[in-house]
Every structure is written in C-alpha cells, then in structure tokens.
Amino acid sequence: MRIATHVSKERPKPAATALNIGGAASRSGISVKMIRYYEAIGLISKVGRTAGNYRTYDDGDINRLEFIKRARTLGFSLDEIRRLLSLWDDDGRNSADVKALVLAHIAELDSRIAALKSMRGTLRHLAEGCDGDNRPDCPIIDGLAGV
Amino acid sequence: MRIATHVSKERPKPAATALNIGGAASRSGISVKMIRYYEAIGLISKVGRTAGNYRTYDDGDINRLEFIKRARTLGFSLDEIRRLLSLWDDDGRNSADVKALVLAHIAELDSRIAALKSMRGTLRHLAEGCDGDNRPDCPIIDGLAGV
DNA sequence: CATCAACCCTCCAGCCATAGGAGGGTCGAG
C-alpha cells in the first residue's frame, strides 16, 4: 500500500479521519471515560496510538462506538452488547441468535415495566388518600408502617 | 382474628420477643447482610447487644425493618427511605411533605417506565423484521450498526 | 523559542444496593 509517496498536495486520503478520544467521544456520544473503560474491559479492542501515546480512532472504531451507543440506549447490558458485537462481526451468524437475544431483552424490559407499574399503582393509591396538608395524619406513612 | 389472648401458659409478655439478626431477617424479609449494612450507614440506629455481642431486635426494631422492606419494595431509594423514616418518627410532620416525596417518586417511576417502553417499542419493531432463521441477514444488527 | 490552554495519559476512589467469603466467636442440644 503506497503511502503517499510524492504527496503532491498533502492529505490525499479524505475519509481516513483519525480522531483523538475526545473526537471519538463527541462523534459517538460516549464519554471519554467510558470509551477508555470499554477498552479496559475488552468490549472494544485496543486502538492505535500516536507517537505521543494518544489513542486514535478511525472510521471503523467510530462505527463500533456508535453501535455500542445505540445498543446502550436500547437498554442492553454491556455483556449483551458484547454478544451483539460478536454477532455483528460474524458473517456466518444465524439471525435467529440475534433475535433470541433481543426477544430475551424485551422480556426483561417487560418484567421491569411490570414491576415499576405495580409500584406506581400502589403508590398512587396510597397518595390518593393523603390530604397533603399541614396535619400529620397520612395513609402513606400508615401503609408503609403496616397500619 | 383473635390470637389466643390469655394463653395462660407462661409468657406473660407476648409481644416482647427479642430476636437475633437471623430472626429479624426472616421476620422482615431483609437479609442479614442488609440489616447490618443499614445499621452501618445509619439507616437504622444501633440495636442492643447480648453479652456475646449478638445484635438483638425488639418489636420496634422489627417494625422499622418492615417499614424499610415495604418502602424498598415500592422502589424508594435508601435515601428516600431515610426521609420517610424521619417523617414517620416526626409526630409534627406535615402530610404534605410525605405526599410530595411520594409524588416525586411516582414521577420518577413514570419516566423510567416511559424510557423502558420506548426501548421496548424500538426493539419490537426491529425484531419484527428479523426472520430469525439460519441466515445472517438481520435488520436488528443493521439497525444497531446504523445501516 | 517560550508559554499556555486544551487536550491526553494512567491510576485510584466513590456511587448504589447487594452478595459472597474468610477467619473467628457464641450458643444450645446431645
């Protein structure tokens, strides 16, 4: 691969923008701290370094970070994301495996939603009976105290 | 539900049962570990000790633990529970303060529920398009990868 | 060329709520 011998005009490669970690952070929406953390726990592999020991991120690295960001936004754990990434990398994957992972996650979300709704229902009910004035009588406290 | 008053059989003080931490744990549903932790962080005050340095829990202590357990089940943080406990203790409280705390918590639950539902919606949509067979093509992966 | 701010580096600690274990002491029934 010819590396810009005779650079007629400097910077011949347009798309090969290599970013520092700060640039990668603002591009991906993942904080600098977290990018380093993801690297430390092996969620992303070690990236290149400059002579001054700065991490450099190419387009592929940024894509990976963006993937992680989206997955995180959808509530996947880092461990699930690890599996999603390896499925992404695996050209011979079965989409069934991806789907199974996602359906399991949906089920998890369902049960968390149900738990939160149940809490909310009970609390609404308790709060309903509470006058919310300057007197101490309070069915919320009574309810928590087991009346 | 009359519980055998006048049992005439010894035990003149029926309610003054003092329990070890294990008993307190099974009575309250809070683990032994957590009871000690709650004490360490000052959520509950230090209880009595036997000659052998075992913690002892009287009915009041158990009530407190049960209160905490119920509040925890309703999703309150330990910090919120701290405030609820001091409101419980405060005979001159305003029920408005209790209600405000609870309404804020309900709002918090609302936003968590909304966030989870939004994740679930997106995931369902992605999963719908995925064949889930032995081929690699997968809109879920594509979606995460930013297609 | 020196300086300076804005970066970057590593390492370490803390958050919340909980679980687990090591290494010991205490209790009560047999």
Place this chain on the structure above:
DNA sequence: CTCGACCCTCCTATGGCTGGAGGGTTGATG
C-alpha cells in the same frame, strides 16, 4: 465436651458510570 447453627467483623466484587490527582503532549499564540 463436641458439634452444628448461628453470629461477629472486615474485605471483595458486581454494573456502569463519574470524579479527581498528578502528570505528559499538542499546537496556537506572543
């Protein structure tokens, strides 16, 4: 007296993230 079930304290880890200390690098200025 022994044994198992309990209890004690102290330390570690989890997940996912934030913060800071103490330093090095970079690149635009004066």
